Amino acid sequence: MVGGFTKSISSFTYRTFFKKESTYFTTVVASGVAFSIAFNTMFEKYWDNKTAGTKWIDIKDRYAKDSKLGQLSSNEALTLAGTFHGIHVLASRISPATKGSQSVKDSGIQTIDTKNFRIHCYQTPTGIKFMAATDLLETKLSDVLVKMYGLYSDYALKNPFYNLEMPIRSEMFDSRLVQLVKTV
Amino acid sequence: MTATHVQSLLKLDTKTTKRANMLLEQNVARPRREKVSLSAFAFVFAEIVRYSQNRVLGIQDLEAKLNEIGKRVGVRVFELTMWREKNVHRESRVLQTLVFLNTVVWRALFDKQADSLERSTESDDEYMITDNEPAILKYISVPKEMASFSPGAFISGIVEAIAECCQCPARVTSHVVPAEGMPLRTVILLKFDKEVMEREKRLEAGK
Numbered sequence: 056m057v058g059g060f061t062k063s064i065s066s067f068t069y070r071t072f073f074k075k076e077s078t079y080f081t082t083v084v085a086s087g088v089a090f091s092i093a094f095n096t097m098f099e100k101y102w103d104n105k106t107a108g109t110k111w112i113d114i115k116d117r118y119a120k121d122s123k124l125g126q127l128s129s130n131e132a133l134t135l136a137g138t139f140h141g142i143h144v145l146a147s148r149i150s151p152a153t154k155g156s157q158s159v160k161d162s163g164i165q166t167i168d169t170k171n172f173r174i175h176c177y178q179t180p181t182g183i184k185f186m187a188a189t190d191l192l193e194t195k196l197s198d199v200l201v202k203m204y205g206l207y208s209d210y211a212l213k214n215p216f217y218n219l220e221m222p223i224r225s226e227m228f229d230s231r232l233v234q235l236v237k238t239v
Numbered sequence: 240m241t242a243t244h245v246q247s248l249l250k251l252d253t254k255t256t257k258r259a260n261m262l263l264e265q266n267v268a269r270p271r272r273e274k275v276s277l278s279a280f281a282f283v284f285a286e287i288v289r290y291s292q293n294r295v296l297g298i299q300d301l302e303a304k305l306n307e308i309g310k311r312v313g314v315r316v317f318e319l320t321m322w323r324e325k326n327v328h329r330e331s332r333v334l335q336t337l338v339f340l341n342t343v344v345w346r347a348l349f350d351k352q353a354d355s356l357e358r359s360t361e362s363d364d365e366y367m368i369t370d371n372e373p374a375i376l377k378y379i380s381v382p383k384e385m386a387s388f389s390p391g392a393f394i395s396g397i398v399e400a401i402a403e404c405c406q407c408p409a410r411v412t413s414h415v416v417p418a419e420g421m422p423l424r425t426v427i428l429l430k431f432d433k434e435v436m437e438r439e440k441r442l443e444a445g446k
Binding site for chain 2: 107108109113114209210212213214215216224225226227228
């Protein structure tokens with residue numbers, strides 16, 4: 056019975072697929088295409104799993120410029136910070152108010168005004184500077200910057216995946232920062 | 240450095256550590272003790288994770304390592320709770336062990352009960368303890384390329400050790416299951432060993 060069944064299946068396959076040259080050819084092509092599609096999808100899936108998190112699509116937002124108007128790009132921020140550090144140090148050294156005394160140092164530049172915007176700076180006791188560029192309506196931002204220092208010491212320094220002196224890539228830090236800035 | 244200088248330094252040292260000493264010199268048996276600063280613990284824990292990360296090859300290794308460290312903590316927590324709490328005794332049944340973990344241990348460790356204790360719908364030997372906001376993970380955000388890593392492996396190690404101490408050995412894993420407004424929601428999944436479930440059945444039948 057079983058043998059007869061197998062036989063009928065094999066003869067059925069033979070009759071439908073292999074007997075005529077044209078169907079035989081079609082069968083070969085169709086199965087080839089089907090196999091290649093299946094193989095491709097499976098391999099792609101495997102590859103996606105294996106390289107999860109390292110592909111361009113996952114890290115794009117780290118490199119792509121923020122499209123929001125008026126945001127500084129990371130390069131501009133670096134330039135600003137580097138230039139500012141110099142004049143900040145200079146200002147605290149040459150301050151006429153504390154000239155002559157070695158122990159008292161001036162706190163350096165806290166705000167810089169231009170016609171259109173204002174740069175605020177808060178220097179922590181450990182020498183880290185927090186800076187913000189705002190429009191001229193914001194007169195005093197040091198409270199917010201102190202709070203930012205708090206966020207930094209909580210969500211960046213206590214995060215085991217943050218490396219010192221590197222850009223902060225922490226979702227929680229970002230979300231809290233946005234929350235804080237929205238309250239201003 | 241002169242002797243007086245050293246002496247004055249030492250004096251200063253004792254002064255600053257006086258509060259810390261008070262914490263250390265308290266009677267261990269006192270159930271309501273002064274709490275440890277979360278910030279200090281967060282720094283220690285971050286350093287533990289960093290230390291482990293430099294010594295492993297992958298995410299699973301890292302979780303295993305944290306689990307191992309958690310186990311060492313768990314054994315001690317178990318002994319301490321047994322001694323400290325007046326109304327608990329050593330549990331040996333699965334459900335009692337889970338309730339003990341959920342209430343007594345969680346209160347001793349995190350000063351609150353765990354948010355839920357559930358049995359898995361798929362299999363009888365799996366139970367889940369959920370904590371909506373584990374205090375020790377408060378400041379940790381896992382980078383995207385390590386998305387599958389769950390820092391709660393440390394807690395699952397503690398739970399695993401305690402389950403073993405209660406004669407209910409289980410395989411314990413932790414998973415981050417974020418929910419609305421709770422990005423750190425962590426589920427501790429306990430899968431009890433086969434022998435434990437068989438014993439439970441026997442005990443159940445003998446009743």
